[in-house]
Amino acid sequence: MELHENTVKPERTLLISVDTGEYDAEASLDELEELAFTAGADVVAKVSQKRESSSDANFVGKGKLEEIKELCENEEIDLVICDSELTPSQINNLENALDVRVVDRTTLILDIFASRARTSEGKLQVQLAQLKYSLPRLTGKGRQLSRLGAGIGTRGPGETKLETDRRHIREKIHSLEMQLNDLEKRRANLRKRRRKDGIETVALVGYTNAGKSTLMNYLTNAGVLAEDKLFATLDPTARKLVLFDGREVMLIDTVGLVRRLPHHLVEAFKSTLEEAANADLILNVCDVSSDEFNEHLNITMNLLYALGCENKPIISVLNKCDLLDGSKQLLSLSNSVCISAKTGAGIPDLLLRIGQLLPNRRRKVNLLLPFEKLAILGKVRKDGIVLSENYTENGVEMSAILDVDFIDEISDYIV
Numbered sequence: 029m030e031l032h033e034n035t036v037k038p039e040r041t042l043l044i045s046v047d048t049g050e051y052d053a054e055a056s057l058d059e060l061e062e063l064a065f066t067a068g069a070d071v072v073a074k075v076s077q078k079r080e081s082s083s084d085a086n087f088v089g090k091g092k093l094e095e096i097k098e099l100c101e102n103e104e105i106d107l108v109i110c111d112s113e114l115t116p117s118q119i120n121n122l123e124n125a126l127d128v129r130v131v132d133r134t135t136l137i138l139d140i141f142a143s144r145a146r147t148s149e150g151k152l153q154v155q156l157a158q159l160k161y162s163l164p165r166l167t168g169k170g171r172q173l174s175r176l177g178a179g180i181g182t183r184g185p186g187e188t189k190l191e192t193d194r195r196h197i198r199e200k201i202h203s204l205e206m207q208l209n210d211l212e213k214r215r216a217n218l219r220k221r222r223r224k225d226g227i228e229t230v231a232l233v234g235y236t237n238a239g240k241s242t243l244m245n246y247l248t249n250a251g252v253l254a255e256d257k258l259f260a261t262l263d264p265t266a267r268k269l270v271l272f273d274g275r276e277v278m279l280i281d282t283v284g285l286v287r288r289l290p291h292h293l294v295e296a297f298k299s300t301l302e303e304a305a306n307a308d309l310i311l312n313v314c315d316v317s318s319d320e321f322n323e324h325l326n327i328t329m330n331l332l333y334a335l336g337c338e339n340k341p342i343i344s345v346l347n348k349c350d351l352l353d354g355s356k357q358l359l360s361l362s363n364s365v366c367i368s369a370k371t372g373a374g375i376p377d378l379l380l381r382i383g384q385l386l387p388n389r390r391r392k393v394n395l396l397l398p399f400e401k402l403a404i405l406g407k408v409r410k411d412g413i414v415l416s417e418n419y420t421e422n423g424v425e426m427s428a429i430l431d432v433d434f435i436d437e438i439s440d441y442i443v
Contacts, residue, residue: 038070040104044096045076045111046088053111055320056287060111060133062237063286067140072103086125087118093125100126109136116165134161137286149211156204163197219306222278223431228386229278230269231307233332235324236284238315239347243369244281247379271383272376280307285328305335309386310342311378316366317351341385349373390429394443398423404438 043060047053053076061071077092086093087110099105107129108122114132122130131139138158145151222229232240248267269279280303304310312328314321325344332342344364350371365381367374392415397405405424408414412430419425425443435442 038068039106040072041069041107041109042072042096042100042103042105043074043109043111044088045074046082047076047078048081051288055323057111059287060109060136063133063136063140064109067136067143069107069109072105073099075099082112083118084115085118086121087112087114093122097126100128107131109133119165133288137289149208152204152208152211156201156208159197159201159204163194163201215303227278228275228309228389229280229303229307230309230311230382230386231280231282231304232311232313233282233304234284234311234313234328234345235315236286238284238313238324239369240281240284240313243311243313243345243347243367244279246369246372246375248279271386272379275383275386277308277382277386280304285331287327289331301331301335304332305337307340308389309382310337310340311345311382312342313345313347315348316346317348321346341387343378343381343385345378389432391432391435392427392429393435395426395428395438395441396423396443397426397441401441404441407434 041064043057043064045053045057045060057074057076061074064071075092075096077088079089083089088096096108100108105126105128108126108131110122110130110132112132113134114122114130119130119132138154138161141154142158145154232244234240244265244267247269265281267279269277271277282301282304310332312325312332314325314328318324329342332338332340342363346364346366347369349366350368350373363381363385365374365378367378369375395408397408401423405426408426408428408430411434412428415427415429417424417426
């Protein structure tokens with residue numbers, strides 16, 4: 029008896045882009061190719077058309093559509109991916125004209141996220157984004173969604189299958205949002221606990237495939253998956269990092285970013301991205317060997333500003349400097365460090381800079397609180413770490429670790 033291994037043949041894929049001048053269509057199409065490769069597709073060809081705007085009916089013009097149809101037949105294309113977010117009618121019209129399956133950029137990214145999610149929160153976030161994206165796209169699915177449903181007690185009288193599906197999706201979305209709200213409260217309590225315990229946090233953010241996970245592994249031996257693929261890491265990871273001055277901080281790896289990240293994903297992963305917004309220091313990691321590293325830095329900075337991080341200390345970490353040939357001139361950036369997370373070059377400089385910019389927000393103080401100031405005593409116990417406490421005739425003598433802002437407020441009672 030012979031055993032044969034079942035192998036899944038990669039889908040022969042064609043990429044389509046419409047260049048309207050709103051963004052760098054060529055760079056976006058190249059990134060779409062990387063996304064398709066990450067999803068397991070075999071990209072056979074790429075087609076781009078310059079237009080003032082994409083066609084409302086077919087995304088591309090009629091003439092270009094005929095060329096694409098011929099290309100699909102000649103190259104035996106299985107899948108067409110469009111580098112934009114398509115309407116349900118556009119997808120339907122393209123599939124009818126080309127006789128192949130058609131997906132858009134957002135669907136592709138959602139598919140990658142779904143395959144990468146490992147934690148329960150990550151899976152919930154991806155599922156929520158998928159359902160919110162699919163809800164308005166149920167129309168145009170064909171006559172099977174407009175028929176009346178059958179089944180006693182399963183749906184309202186005269187309710188069509190389309191209406192039933194919408195109702196089920198809305199109910200599922202509400203259920204997922206409730207679960208994510210509970211997880212978000214748990215995450216907020218965890219952040220509050222870290223702050224109470226005096227744990228300072230450093231967040232790794234940046235463009236996808238910039239080397240954040242490789243840097244995380246080098247600094248903390250975290251064992252995070254690090255691959256040369258987009259979105260190799262989806263779920264956030266936190267590990268302890270020891271600085272040169274002996275301080276222990278929490279290093280948090282976050283999901284990578286891409287151009288035109290679908291707003292469904294930004295909204296679904298808001299709680300995860302807030303790990304960066306609540307960090308004491310942010311490392312904006314960028315692949316300096318990429319010709320577009322300045323744009324990648326700006327994309328990340330724009331998102332950080334949208335999250336309210338403009339007043340936080342940010343270090344631009346220019347990674348993969350070992351891949352530079354020496355001819356490339358780097359722009360002078362404030363608070364930037366050139367490193368190689370693969371070889372370790374520049375890591376000491378990075379750790380030194382982290383220690384310099386990371387604010388030491390907690391300090392040990394000795395207090396003498398009068399008995400009539402029990403409100404202060406309660407706040408010390410709630411928000412600080414009490415090392416010792418002794419009742420005397422003059423009040424309560426305490427040794428505690430407190431936030432420096434609170435110390436300024438009660439400076440009159442410092443011994």
